[in-house]
Amino acid sequence: MTTSKILINILVMAGVTYLIRMLPMVIFRQKIENRFVQSFLFYIPYAVLGAMTFPGIFTSTSSLWSAITGTVVAVILSFREKGLLTVALAACFTVYVTEAVLRLML
């Protein structure tokens, strides 16, 4: 991963993200009335985040078991509507503890 490769990627990221925000504000003056398009855009973030999370989360730590315990804790806390940071840190803590326990057992 060279610095120039990283910079090109950042340029693409920033450019695409800016164009998405800028073009409608500059070009369009009317609201989208199309129900299908509005519904599609409504569902997009959930579908994206779902596909990014699963199954990726199961290989995000050094062992499958710590990933599973972390996932379970994250899902339970999210179900109780805890904040983003709380859920993320609790998942990390669970992974840390699980891996420590696994090391003791082996």
Added chain:
Amino acid sequence: MKQSKSLNGNSNNSNNYNHNCNYSHSINSYAKGFKDGIPIGLGYLSVSVAFGMMAVNMGLPVWTAVLISMTNLTSAGQFAGIGLISVGASCLEMALTQLVINLRYALMSLSLSQKADQSINLLHRLLISFGITDEIFAVASGQPCEIGRRYMYGLITTPYFGWAIGTFIGAAASTILPATIRSALGIAIYGMFIAIIIPPAKQHRPVLKVLLISVAISFILRYTPLLNHLSGGFIIILCAIIASALGAKLFPLKEVE
């Protein structure tokens, strides 16, 4: 950046258009915008610390993590972006992933374009549109009348710098953390994604169904022979487009004007 807020903002915004606001009631105070932006900025500080840690954990230099935050100002897009950079994805994959993840901003931008008063000319549209996030959109569209450029610049100020400073703190702190903790942080990004998607999925059945469809497709594509040769970026795009299109077809939004 929570979707539920942006959705509320969207509906508030629609409601506002039903009111007949006087032009004299346009909100255009930098101080008021700045004040409204402080809670958003504080919220961003904590999330961006996690982003900074994540980025460095994935092998990015500290300054590139800060550069990403200062040029992108988006949570899910940036997290996906560093994920793609770390696996050496192509520029096309990066562009398509950002397009799919951040497409919702187009709708917010469109909505705000109609709420902007005459002080927001073309130049200011070019500048202000950079700062449209879920929360900034939600607060801006929650204002009772038209909004001016000074209000928007005030509103964007604290979140923008909170996001950049938090990223730096997280990235700098990450380099001095022991390996066991850095391993545990691997799940942080996913923990946040789960925290974003579960509450709305719990409340809205269609969101849950779309989510499950997307996750199912994701598993299928990743573990089916031949199909698993697709890159991670394209798998996410395919899942999102198929699941969202199915959702839009099967469960179209009711409260659409």
